[in-house]
Amino acid sequence: MKTIGTDINAAVLKGTDMLNRHPREGTASLLILLTDGDPTSGVTNLEQIYKNVKEAIDGKFPLYCLGFGMDVKFEFLEKMALENKGVGRRIYEDSDAALQLQGFYEEVATPLLTDVQMVYLGGANLTQTNFSQYYNGSEIVVAGQITDNNIAEFTAEVIAISKSNKVKYSRTTTTEEPIKASSDSNIQRLWAYLTVKQLLDKEVKSSGDEKEKVKKETLDLCLKYGFVTPLTSMVVTKPQGEDSQVAHKPKEGEKPRGTMLDTQASRVRGSRVNTET
Template sequence: MHARVRDQVARVQVEQIFRNTDHRVVEAQFLFPLPPGAAITGLTLMVDGKEIPGKLLKKDEARRIYEQIVRKHRDPALLEYVGRDLYQTSVFPVPPGKQRRVELRYTHLLSAQDGLIDFVLPVGTAKHTGRPIKRLTLELAIETTQPLKTVYSPSHDVSVKRPDEHRALVTLTLHDVAAPDDVRVLFGVKEGLLGAHLLSYRPQRDADGYFLLLVAPDIHQADRTPTAKTIVFVIDRSGSMSGTKIQQAREALKFVLQRLNRRSEKHPGDLFNIVAYDAQVESFRPELQRADDKTIAQALAFVDGIHAGGSTNIDGALKTAFGMLHDTGRPSYVVFLTDGLPTVGEQNEMRITENSRQANRVKARLFAFGVGFDVNSRLLDRLARAHGGVSLYVRPNENIEEHVARLYNRIAAPVMTDVALRFEFDGQKDTEPPPVYRVYPKPVPDLFRGEQLVVVGRYRRPGAARVVMTGRIAGEEQRFAFPVRFEDLSRDDSHSFVETLWAVRRIGEIIDELDLHGHNQELVDELVRLALKHGIVTPYTSFLAN
């Protein structure tokens, strides 16, 4: 596996070598994940030194052609999306004693927090394959605009070489691994890395362009009194949470409870409550409680009494939690600890998401904390996205304190809430269509200390403009303006990945609409058109090399 990262943009090449040690011809299949939001850009099948490039077709057509070639005993390779960011490579035939190599390429916009950029190579699905991986290698080249501060892998003992202050080479080699963990590398840059930076891409003057906006305003609040906030904790106590999962959820909840801002002369105290659910939904108290020594001690005792058993009513629990929130004057958060597997009540993921959206009348942010190997990440990511929050995950064999601390740091330090973005162009008339459109994410999430805002969208009008960001800091309205420029015509394809990043977000929105409202041929046609143009594997498209 070879990866090259420039600031936050990763370009990854994965080589899968299938070697047949049997005495008969076999078909090789390998199931593997990609990071959420990654866009596959190419597939190549290598047969006896000959390259066979892949092309993107409609899914049914790709499968039909693959099966036709298999019957002729020629050499095709098929890459298919199988759901939940999982992909499957199929190669046939692999003759006895021979090997076939498949090269997969994708791009991915990495996440950043507290000055750390997070690169994850998800190989953990390989622990479910029948045989160990003979050899797994990674070569990761990092290059940053600002000087690198740290390079660290919490998952593996990697080798790091630093030729200069802007570059690093990370290497890893594993042999005969039956249950590999995902490879994760964190690299840090100095404060104020990005500020506000806009990348635009417009390959044709007669077509609208694409932009990527990264915003990390330099807002210092070290001397400020912590913002008073409201948090409702929702903990899953159903049977699927038994064992290590419920223990981790309890410890995570207790960790955050003990760090709530208590009432004092200088602070009014955070408000909180706890919702525990299986088939039934139970609250710690009928109403929100103000954090002080007494209420927190009682809450900790309530958490100790939570045990796993029964079915899973996620829909009812979330509606109960959001129904407790009424004050729009302070930041409100729902912390959802679960494996995300609904079994009673409403079980459709899109309807659960829509019901929670309707119950959320105060623009509360939802933070999903997934536990276990079998967590329903699709539902948790969808809920977090719908409520302007984020989702975090912890496996049973991982140290929970690191993950909970990261979650708490987000909740404890909201730098700017009720964030809104506006794009101002000189000479823009009210009668003209908006100069930017199809902007994601929606809604714009809160900004937390050390984090940044990542926005993609389309633009109609090139030239100089201003990005105006407004929000509340410590309860006061604030405004920041950043000068930017939208390209009239891109000179090369160096920023072409911006178009693909936007297409991934748009396709995700279309899939959500289809899940919620049912089949719509116009939306399906748009999805397939975007996927084929940008090389994105979806439930409706697959790569084929023949």
């Protein structure tokens, strides 16, 4: 008797093949994986799946992984998405699951630019400056430092692809007086916040000594700026005499209270959306 399982490797490779075999000029491709389980059939070795998917996609389009509920191996989905210029998102099994899916689709429905590069001449210690996609309604924020306070001009450039054409936007700001050194805590916290987010993504993709190094760097920034992350904790005290309740983060594979969706095989959907200028 043939056993039915979840073949995530085959699903993603099939979707990738569909997009590669039917290219359309002036469109931006993306691949969305929806699954409520772990790889239980076909290729089940996670490292092999990472390798197969990365080689198949080859940086041509982003992969978004949506995992339903707490049974899914979310760390696996998140790492696979990050390695392919996408993101992992957990869809919580609740009455608004359909709204969560709709909200995600609205985020990625209208790509305006691809292969976005942000260039700041005279900037240093910059946060992420390369982005695979820029979507309508989204924003890109880059933070950094100007190391030369006597700089006369500061130039910002955006280089990207729009409808298969390379575009470049440039703006130069002229300073009549030397830039005054600023210790604005809000700007510093913004830089630290963006850096921590990127380090957490890097930590997911890393392994061994590199993973521990990134984790330590992230933790140091979190403690310095008081950020609550998966590596830190937040303690809330209640007035004396009141009953205390402790809320724990649900663990992978632990079913929360409430109705659970029936386990289904993974589904993958490749889509293209016309880009706009």
